Amino acid sequence: MSGTRRSGAHPPGRLRGIVAVCVAVLMVAACGNPLRGGAEGGDEGRIVIGASDVGESLLLAEIYAGALRSAGADDVTVRPPVGGREVLVQALQDRSVTLAPDYSGNLLRYFDENTGATTSEEVSRELPGALPDGLEVLTASPAQNTDMLVVRGDLAAQGVRSISDLAPRCDRLVFGGPGQWADRWRGQIRKLYGCEFAEIRTTDTGGPVTVEALRSGEVQVANMFSTSASVRANGFVPLDDDRHMFPAQNIVPLAAEGSLSKPERAALDRVSAALTTEKLTELNVEFSERKRNPADIADEFLARLGEG
Amino acid sequence: MSLVDELGTYLGSANTRAQLWSGLAEHCYLALLPIVFGTVLAVGAGWLGRSRPSLRGTLGVVANLVYTVPSLALFVVIPGIIGTTILDSVNVVIALSLYTAALLVRPMLDALDAVPQAVTASATAMGYRPARRFFGIELPLAVPVLAAGVRVAAVSNISLVSVGALIGVGGLGRLFTDGFQREYYAPIVVGVVLTLVLALVVDLLLVALRRFLTPWQRPAPRDPAHAEEVEA
Amino acid sequence: MIPETFAWFGDAANWSGPGGVPARLAEHVGYVALALAVAFVIAMPVGLLVGHTGRGAVLLVGTGNIVRALPTLGVVTLFFLLLADSTPAALVGLVVLAVPPIMAGAYAGVQAVDPHVTDAASGVGMRGMQRLWQVEVPIALPLLLGGVRNAVLQLVATAAVAAYVGLGGLGRYLMDGLAILDYGEVVAGAVFTAALAVVLDLLLAGLQRVLVPRGVRLAELATSKGST
Numbered sequence: 001m002s003g004t005r006r007s008g009a010h011p012p013g014r015l016r017g018i019v020a021v022c023v024a025v026l027m028v029a030a031c032g033n034p035l036r037g038g039a040e041g042g043d044e045g046r047i048v049i050g051a052s053d054v055g056e057s058l059l060l061a062e063i064y065a066g067a068l069r070s071a072g073a074d075d076v077t078v079r080p081p082v083g084g085r086e087v088l089v090q091a092l093q094d095r096s097v098t099l100a101p102d103y104s105g106n107l108l109r110y111f112d113e114n115t116g117a118t119t120s121e122e123v124s125r126e127l128p129g130a131l132p133d134g135l136e137v138l139t140a141s142p143a144q145n146t147d148m149l150v151v152r153g154d155l156a157a158q159g160v161r162s163i164s165d166l167a168p169r170c171d172r173l174v175f176g177g178p179g180q181w182a183d184r185w186r187g188q189i190r191k192l193y194g195c196e197f198a199e200i201r202t203t204d205t206g207g208p209v210t211v212e213a214l215r216s217g218e219v220q221v222a223n224m225f226s227t228s229a230s231v232r233a234n235g236f237v238p239l240d241d242d243r244h245m246f247p248a249q250n251i252v253p254l255a256a257e258g259s260l261s262k263p264e265r266a267a268l269d270r271v272s273a274a275l276t277t278e279k280l281t282e283l284n285v286e287f288s289e290r291k292r293n294p295a296d297i298a299d300e301f302l303a304r305l306g307e308g
Numbered sequence: 309m310s311l312v313d314e315l316g317t318y319l320g321s322a323n324t325r326a327q328l329w330s331g332l333a334e335h336c337y338l339a340l341l342p343i344v345f346g347t348v349l350a351v352g353a354g355w356l357g358r359s360r361p362s363l364r365g366t367l368g369v370v371a372n373l374v375y376t377v378p379s380l381a382l383f384v385v386i387p388g389i390i391g392t393t394i395l396d397s398v399n400v401v402i403a404l405s406l407y408t409a410a411l412l413v414r415p416m417l418d419a420l421d422a423v424p425q426a427v428t429a430s431a432t433a434m435g436y437r438p439a440r441r442f443f444g445i446e447l448p449l450a451v452p453v454l455a456a457g458v459r460v461a462a463v464s465n466i467s468l469v470s471v472g473a474l475i476g477v478g479g480l481g482r483l484f485t486d487g488f489q490r491e492y493y494a495p496i497v498v499g500v501v502l503t504l505v506l507a508l509v510v511d512l513l514l515v516a517l518r519r520f521l522t523p524w525q526r527p528a529p530r531d532p533a534h535a536e537e538v539e540a
Numbered sequence: 541m542i543p544e545t546f547a548w549f550g551d552a553a554n555w556s557g558p559g560g561v562p563a564r565l566a567e568h569v570g571y572v573a574l575a576l577a578v579a580f581v582i583a584m585p586v587g588l589l590v591g592h593t594g595r596g597a598v599l600l601v602g603t604g605n606i607v608r609a610l611p612t613l614g615v616v617t618l619f620f621l622l623l624a625d626s627t628p629a630a631l632v633g634l635v636v637l638a639v640p641p642i643m644a645g646a647y648a649g650v651q652a653v654d655p656h657v658t659d660a661a662s663g664v665g666m667r668g669m670q671r672l673w674q675v676e677v678p679i680a681l682p683l684l685l686g687g688v689r690n691a692v693l694q695l696v697a698t699a700a701v702a703a704y705v706g707l708g709g710l711g712r713y714l715m716d717g718l719a720i721l722d723y724g725e726v727v728a729g730a731v732f733t734a735a736l737a738v739v740l741d742l743l744l745a746g747l748q749r750v751l752v753p754r755g756v757r758l759a760e761l762a763t764s765k766g767s768t
Contacts, residue, residue: 377734378737
């Protein structure tokens with residue numbers, strides 16, 4: 001049977017198939033590879049900054065990013081925000097994130113439930129010792145963003161101005177807050193104020209679901225945050241924490257141990273020092289009310305500091 | 309502020325535009341890489357189904373099962389099975405590859421079945437070993453059916469990658485979480501539009517690819533293509 | 541992950557009360573059922589009509605493809621901003637995303653009816669609506685029900701995603717658990733959501749078998765055998 005098969009001949013379909021696969025792979029490769037993982041920072045130079053799902057966290061992350069870039073770090077990315085402290089701590093410990101903004105008081109309570117520290121100084125003193133291996137904090141900022149219990153205007157008008165005022169009515173009220181709130185504060189609020197809510201509902205971390213739930217009356221008391229723009233924007237009334245249940249919450253950079261160089265740490269310390277509660281509240285308004293891009297807000301803030 | 313004004317301000321920021329580009333690129337990658345993997349898996353399953361007919365039933369059932377599992381559930385369960393961290397974008401790629409494969413297995417098996425007996429018989433008579441016959445004859449003939457499935461899978465993947473934003477994975481999904489968190493329409497509108505545009509572009513490219521791979525089919529007859537469109 | 545999951549399942553608190561499995565499961569099924577009913581009422585007539593008359597097919601297929609390409613998270617968040625309330629927003633989103641599969645199934649089903657059969661039906665004296673309901677729809681049932689099955693899968697998955705904007709149901713376990721990295725809760729949510737989808741799909745498959753007239757089923761078997 002001579003002549004039926006020329007040497008090296010392929011059925012045309014096969015060649016096209018190979019070409020098609022190559023085209024497909026090139027098409028995909030052209031989109032770029034976002035799967036580079038790892039954020040060992042420091043000598044590797046790759047810094048990944050994490051943020052929790054509270055808007056301010058992303059804002060602070062962008063500020064840190066800007067500061068680090070001007071300190072010479074050339075591969076700084078900010079991860080999309082997700083979840084809460086649990087997620088970030090995990091990511092910091094497995095070093096897929098180098099750095100994240102956090103709040104001193106809650107961070108301390110997260111690792112040391114029984115701490116009695118309430119003022120900024122007390123918290124700052126105890127914090128480094130409470131952290132597990134692999135984590136470290138840099139210098140805390142004077143700016144604070146504390147938890148607050150807020151109520152709608154109509155409840156405040158009935159004379160409820162502080163949590164002590166709220167306490168006798170708690171068992172008739174529904175509370176809305178982030179998922180971890182019950183674990184963190186239910187015991188404390190009962191001990192300090194004698195307040196036990198009829199129901200503790202999970203809404204979100206001071207975000208739109210919480211705002212909507214309080215606005216509609218689905219919950220009567222909500223956990224929100226002192227620098228948040230939505231408290232005033234919606235006419236909610238924060239209750240005075242007269243027995244100091246909530247500790248000081250200074251903004252503090254939480255980092256994977258040993259991942260930042262000296263100039264980088266210095267840049268972050270300068271930025272932390274320059275941040276005040278008023279300034280942070282202003283930045284939050286820029287972010288959530290004026291809806292500006294957080295990177296833009298960060299650039300502007302750093303430029304005014306002379307860091308940008 | 310009207311929506312148009314809002315969009316203008318939103319897109320006016322250079323940082324925003326840069327983020328949109330990189331989000332689009334990531335999204336594209338996360339949606340299309342699984343198509344490649346999924347198709348390879350489905351071809352493998354097709355090969356398995358041809359060489360071992362007893363497995364066909366099982367393959368069909370497994371494929372159906374995988375496709376039934378909701379995306380978010382799959383994204384969070386995969387880390388437990390293969391040991392990645394829960395927030396890794398690899399989870400999305402693996403989940404979507406599985407979906408693509410699941411979607412393509414049934415059409416693959418059916419298409420391979422539809423190759424006329426006479427064709428496979430003459431190939432064997434000409435001396436084609438099973439592998440050569442599979443890749444040289446049966447697979448190319450299955451391409452039109454596969455292509456229809458791949459188009460559906462591509463559009464589906466492009467939509468599902470956005471859900472990945474809930475586990476912190478990149479792509480256009482973060483436009484929706486951002487818009488939601490700040491009660492801001494612009495990112496959501498932009499995200500939806502970009503997703504649709506991406507789906508359209510990818511669909512057109514896939515149609516072109518199919519035409520390239522099946523020269524014997526041009527021009528495609530109207531009615532079967534129509535029915536094919538609808539089923540897709 | 542496995543030990544935490546077992547711990548979660550073993551905790552009695554997770555099985556009672558408004559946050560317990562029965563309540564969340566009921567919520568989830570409720571949302572799916574409601575959205576399915578509304579989507580069905582909207583999509584079925586449109587799909588059947590377009591398939592029967594043959595007019596507007598391009599519009600139907602085009603719209604269906606566009607809606608199907610919409611990102612679920614985008615739709616749900618957009619409606620939340622528009623309606624400012626979690627449940628209505630999520631439900632509208634669910635309905636919107638369930639319409640294309642049902643519409644496509646109805647259309648494809650009626651379209652696939654052998655023209656000789658419809659011809660014969662007119663020949664016997666059947667008028668339009670009679671032909672539609674007594675001949676075309678029964679023959680279209682497999683594809684129609686297939687569309688409903690697809691819609692149900694889409695709904696179960698989307699309802700889980702809608703937990704992000706505050707909707708109840710099984711998605712809450714996924715979202716709340718993810719926020720605090722409670723692997724037990726997250727996996728439990730994933731398992732229940734997947735199980736619900738599988739169970740509903742099996743139920744619908746059974747329904748398909750029951751509802752499709754024997755004659756149609758036999759005809760399908762006969763034609764598929766004769767294709768090669």
